[in-house]
Amino acid sequence: MTDNNQPNHHWKTLDRDLGRIAALESATSYVAKPMVGLGISLVFVVVAALIATVLFGEENTRWIVVLAAAVGAYMALNIGANDVANNMGPAVGAKALTMGGAILIAAIFESAGALLAGGDVVSTISKGIVSPESVSGPGIFIWAMMAALLSSALWINLATWVGAPVSTTHSIVGGVMGAGIAAAGFGAVNWPTMGSIAASWVISPVLAGVIAAAFLAFIKAFIIYQDDKIAAARRWVPFLVAIMAGAFAAYLALKGLSKLVKIDLGNALLIGLGVAVLSYFLSAPVIKRKSIGLENRNKSLKVLFSLPLVISAALLSFAHGANDVANAVGPLAAIVHAAETGGEFAGKVHIPLWVMVIGAFGISVGLVLFGPKLIRMVGSQITKLNPMRAYCVALSAAITVIVASWLGLPVSSTHIAVGGVFGVGFFREWHAERRARQFAGQRGPGKTRAPEERKRRKLVRRTHFLTILAAWVITVPASAVLSAVVFVGLEAALG
Secondary structure (H helix, E strand, O other): OHHHHHHHHHHHHHHHHHHHHHHHHHHHHHHHHHHHHHHHHHHHHHHHHHHHHHHOOOOOOHHHHHHHHHHHHHHHHHHHHHOOHHHHHHHHHOOOOOHHHHHHHHHHHHHHHHHHHOOOEEEOOOOOOEOHHHOOOHHHHHHHHHHHHHHHHHHHHHHHHHOOOOOHHHHHHHHHHHHHHHHHOHHHEOHHHHHHHHHHHHHHHHHHHHHHHHHHHHHHHHHHOOOOHHHHHHHHHHHHHHHHHHHHHHHHHHHHOOOOOOOOHHHHHHHHHHHHHHHHHHHHHHHHHHHOOOOOOHHHHHHHHHHHHHHHHHHHHHHHHHHHHHHHHHHHHHHHHHHHHOOOOOOEEEOOHHHHHHHHHHHHHHHHHHHHHHHHHHHHHOOOOOHHHHHHHHHHHHHHHHHHHHHOOOOOHHHHHHHHHHHHHHHHHHHHHHHHHHOHHHHOOOOOOOHHHHHHOOOOOHHHHHHHHHHHHHHHHHHHHHHHHHHHHHHHHHO
16 A cells, blocks of 8 residues: 555655745746846946947047946936836726837837937037036036936936836936036026926926816717717717827927927927828728727727827837937036037037937837836826826827927926826816715615715825825935035045
8 A cells, every 4th residue: 555655655745846946946037037137237338338438539538438328328228217107108007008019119119219319419418407617627527417427317216116207307407406516516507497397397297187187078078978989989089089190290390300300389280280180081980990890888999099099109209219318318428528529518519329329229228127117107006097098198298298398398208197197097086076976866875985985995096196296306306416425426536
């Protein structure tokens, strides 16, 4: 009897051992996964430094540019990890795109936007925050820019680790401001520009939230709550697609094509109007064909919004790459220019192609390696999104940029996109509460939730709301203080 059970005993022991090995392999893979990302990031930073070594001609200052290229590559990685989530998060949260599809589209369009339409100048050195003439020499200016670049990258890295989408534009602005104050005092800072940026903290996310909520209210009133939802969708979805197409055409004309052709606001709006009219007549038959055979329920409507949402995410990524690559390479370009000319500035600093390549590909690499965390945060952890809600967020982002350009406000794509998500979420809360009160008397006793229960079931997660709000408020001062500390350290160490 013992001999018959012996093989079974061996097999059970072997199964247990294999189970332990499999568990060990799984745990090792889980622990090693972040290390792979860090390793690839380090390789990219080293490659960026090697590119600078080969392509920068001045022997005496080459080591400074090589160091700056490595820090600029680190900054670009962090922009990809944090900022790109704002464009892809809503589409992923609405399940219009998988995580892999979103990363692929974002990587292609971010790189294309940066390389094809990325701004070829940085006006008055990093948006006019600090003038080089106010600093007592090219060496001091170079270390100030280096401190700004490193401190803003560290701050964005910390925010990504915490899970807070922050403005990379505001991070670099704070870094330049802090280093400028440490190098030349408070008089070196252009305070009117800083005042405009501070105003945009409040105006841009609130405006985006209001616009997103207004479009969601329109969709609910004119499509979702209609008796024949499909017929209402055939009537109004082409109209909404036309608005989206026109808004993005104007958005790209203003923000994404500045390197190719200069377009003012009036002409951009005319371009947008023409594209909107064309899009309406092109999309109407497509929507009609797609709606044939759909059931008269809300779930069917999601099919009609998915493709426009994917297209809007791609266009946002293109415009973001064109616009925000300067956050990674602006200070780097200033350092390269100062190292080449010995500190002679003519108010405009041209960005060499190799610097643009570092910024463009750094954003894409950072997105692929570290982007999913923030994409999930924006797409699904603030409030629940479906294609209609996510469409409202994307549309509000384009319209808000146009309005902000008209008002002359410097805006952050992060604040706008996340503000749109909050706007949709808080509108859903308000609307659900209003309908609960409206139908309370019709449900009968015992079928209506108590006020305490309704208060507990919030549709916007308050912990994420408060974390993001706190990160927004402290981004500029935190990166400024960190930059000042880094500058003092660099000046003391390297002189």
